[in-house]
Amino acid sequence: MVQTADGVISPASVESCTKKAVTGGMKYTNCKICTWVGAWSMSFHADFTIKTSAPDTINAVRDWAWSWGGPVSQTSHTLAIGQATENSNGAAWARYTGTFTGPLIGTKTEWVGLWVGGNSYGDNHSGG
DSSP: OOOOOTOOOOOEEEEEEEEEEEEEEEEEEEEEEEOOOOEEEEEEEEEEEEEEEEEOEEEEEEEEEEEEEESSSEEEEEEEEEEOOTTTTTTTEEEEEEEEEEEETEEEEEEEEEEEEEEEEEEEOOOO
16 A cells, blocks of 8 residues: 555555575566546556666566546656666656546646666556
């Protein structure tokens, strides 16, 4: 669960990872990064590596998906790794961003993201 800035509790998760020990750490593959807030959901899959004595990295992102209750269309999207390897400026991160339009919502941009750093990982999102 994630608490948004306005205090709303929204479900979000990094789930269904396949884990494999690698030299100096653990590799996570086919992790589903997802969030759902009310009638909408967004997700993508990612592979990343956490190393005990080296920077953590995001290796790949793919397979974005979304759903929204009601008549809504996605007008644009991006799925990209913003920073592949953690460094002194912060964690590695990736994000799927979509712009949606519909009669009840107008035009709205939402996102769900993954961060990997400090020998840990997690997700974040725009909150609906």
